[in-house]
Amino acid sequence: MLLSACAPAGDSTADASSDAATTAARRPARISGHPNLNGVWQAMNTAYWNLEGGPAQAVPEFWRLGALFAVPPGPSVVEGGTIPYLPDALEQRNKNRAAWPANDPETKCYRAGIPRSTYMPYPFQIVQGDGDIMFIYEYATSNRTVRMTNHLDPKEVLVDQWLGWSNGRWEGETLVVEVFGQIRDTWLDRAGNHHNGMTVEERYTPMTENHIWYEATITDPKTFSRPWKIAMPLYRRMEPDAEVFEYKCVEFAEPLLYGELLKEPIK
Amino acid sequence: MHDSGNVRIHAVVWFAGIAVGASAAAQVPIVVATVPAEDTAAAVVDPNWKAPRTSWGHPNLEGVYSTDDMRGVPRDRPEDMGTREKLTPEEFAARAKSDADERDRVLNKASYSSNSVGSRTFGWTSQIIDPPNGRMPPLSAEGQARARPVKDRGSYGAGPFDTFEDFHLYDRCITRGILGSSFAVVYGNGVRIAQSPDNVVISYEMLADSRVIPLDERPHAQDSLKQYLGNSRGHWEGDTLVIETTNFNGKTSIGGNGIGVRHSNQLVLTERLRRVDPNMIEYRATVDDPLTYTAPWTVRMMWTTQPGYEIFEYSCHEANRAIAGGLGGERNYEARVREARAKGLPIPERLPSQPNLAPLPTDDSAFININREEHERR
Numbered sequence: 331m332l333l334s335a336c337a338p339a340g341d342s343t344a345d346a347s348s349d350a351a352t353t354a355a356r357r358p359a360r361i362s363g364h365p366n367l368n369g370v371w372q373a374m375n376t377a378y379w380n381l382e383g384g385p386a387q388a389v390p391e392f393w394r395l396g397a398l399f400a401v402p403p404g405p406s407v408v409e410g411g412t413i414p415y416l417p418d419a420l421e422q423r424n425k426n427r428a429a430w431p432a433n434d435p436e437t438k439c440y441r442a443g444i445p446r447s448t449y450m451p452y453p454f455q456i457v458q459g460d461g462d463i464m465f466i467y468e469y470a471t472s473n474r475t476v477r478m479t480n481h482l483d484p485k486e487v488l489v490d491q492w493l494g495w496s497n498g499r500w501e502g503e504t505l506v507v508e509v510f511g512q513i514r515d516t517w518l519d520r521a522g523n524h525h526n527g528m529t530v531e532e533r534y535t536p537m538t539e540n541h542i543w544y545e546a547t548i549t550d551p552k553t554f555s556r557p558w559k560i561a562m563p564l565y566r567r568m569e570p571d572a573e574v575f576e577y578k579c580v581e582f583a584e585p586l587l588y589g590e591l592l593k594e595p596i597k
Numbered sequence: 598m599h600d601s602g603n604v605r606i607h608a609v610v611w612f613a614g615i616a617v618g619a620s621a622a623a624q625v626p627i628v629v630a631t632v633p634a635e636d637t638a639a640a641v642v643d644p645n646w647k648a649p650r651t652s653w654g655h656p657n658l659e660g661v662y663s664t665d666d667m668r669g670v671p672r673d674r675p676e677d678m679g680t681r682e683k684l685t686p687e688e689f690a691a692r693a694k695s696d697a698d699e700r701d702r703v704l705n706k707a708s709y710s711s712n713s714v715g716s717r718t719f720g721w722t723s724q725i726i727d728p729p730n731g732r733m734p735p736l737s738a739e740g741q742a743r744a745r746p747v748k749d750r751g752s753y754g755a756g757p758f759d760t761f762e763d764f765h766l767y768d769r770c771i772t773r774g775i776l777g778s779s780f781a782v783v784y785g786n787g788v789r790i791a792q793s794p795d796n797v798v799i800s801y802e803m804l805a806d807s808r809v810i811p812l813d814e815r816p817h818a819q820d821s822l823k824q825y826l827g828n829s830r831g832h833w834e835g836d837t838l839v840i841e842t843t844n845f846n847g848k849t850s851i852g853g854n855g856i857g858v859r860h861s862n863q864l865v866l867t868e869r870l871r872r873v874d875p876n877m878i879e880y881r882a883t884v885d886d887p888l889t890y891t892a893p894w895t896v897r898m899m900w901t902t903q904p905g906y907e908i909f910e911y912s913c914h915e916a917n918r919a920i921a922g923g924l925g926g927e928r929n930y931e932a933r934v935r936e937a938r939a940k941g942l943p944i945p946e947r948l949p950s951q952p953n954l955a956p957l958p959t960d961d962s963a964f965i966n967i968n969r970e971e972h973e974r975r
Binding site for chain 2: 355356357358361362368435438439440441455457458459460461462463464466470471472473474475489491492493515570571573574575576578580581584587588591592593594
């Protein structure tokens, strides 16, 4: 009977309690004294379209796709509503927006950077043990390692990376990650929001067993008049067998990237 | 075949690796091994040695390893060595000398554009340990038919390059497959293992392919959900992590960099990882694919730590100019052939010329910046 499948954990039947015990062994509340953030997580909002939110709207270029592909409505995830751009940077943002989708790195299946990787419409998995913490993103099968020890000095980073370099530490119940050395080619969403060598302070605070409060403060004096912050919940994917699959999107971008150079060109 | 875009990335990473690892000016002392490295493993020296544990009690496999030490061990055993798994002392001495010479050349004499080297010499005659002759078993009839794929011409073939699918998955920065990511090649042989109570991650350096392997005895994903790296499930057998992988999409091949014979989508890959030393993970993988090979076969490697080894983000696709270069060169050649025919001139020789290459960015925005001064200006 369907209802029995929905019985809460801790149900008095022997099977359910042994399941609960097994789950508890696999998902201890704490690891090495810190909150256990292991799991498959996903944002559920419209930040991947536009951090500043906005009404539902058509994407004229994709009219053939009808209601399949339009921008959903949603509120801003930016504290205070708007991003504090410097004038030149705002102009660049508007140019980026006008050049979407062609110039969006996501269109080309380029790694999304941080924080964009967090709120793309794909799940990601946190793998946390006693040492460094790995983030595995389904989009572009990308990953990063958050160093919990052997922190890097940002000045000593010789190579910028698409997902930057991450130093992590615990502040009470919050995992704080400092991200630096990010390549400047990443965007922050599909609305052309951008940076010129930002540093990001991420904060992951578990609120319940099944959701994390996520905050990211973005600092980049070349682009913004002051540091600014986004915030959103991240939800645990509750499917019992939730896992991150392969979204190897290179092959989806190749016709776009190389189409004109084929023997039979795609225009 | 990878053109300057990619080479630039590779060179930068290697150059930075030197800077992190050791002073480039100092000569690295070269030691010729006298004992096979596998005989020095803690679990061999002391049968009571126990692998360290995680805080939740699993054997701890975490760390950054590489297969660089396997570069001296051939995948297939020379036939004249028969079923012998270990080199003779004379053979070992010769391999140790050869390894030491290579390390000296790379670390002390070569320029930045050199290959990676390991730091140990192993005494195994081959990486394949089953069948007992240490050689890959013969291909089945179907495997033979698949052995010369129509596609995959790429950097390991002569073309023609009509579409991106004429390039190998490696050229396209898509994947090298599981074993293709493990067999040691000229560089980028790093692999990171991370653990949680219910998952193990194996993350390969080159192409940054990663697998998250659940340990909770869940069934494999549905049969229709095929992937390049398949779908992995793990469990502990004593101190050994056993991983069974199915659901392969059958588009990858087994060999260094994933260059080899295309396996079938019925492949079942069983890997066994066991920590035998603070610095060594013994890795075994059994390939069971009756549609490709006439018998299952097993390869053994040692994944080892290397001093100062650092894994950088291998963002291959983002800087890939090889596909545009190859396709553009081919289109240019076709245009020159057409022109020669129209003018009644001799058909030009097909040379690697790439004038149609998409113009490289003239500012530094698209490239990794390795200038310390640039960081300090920020």
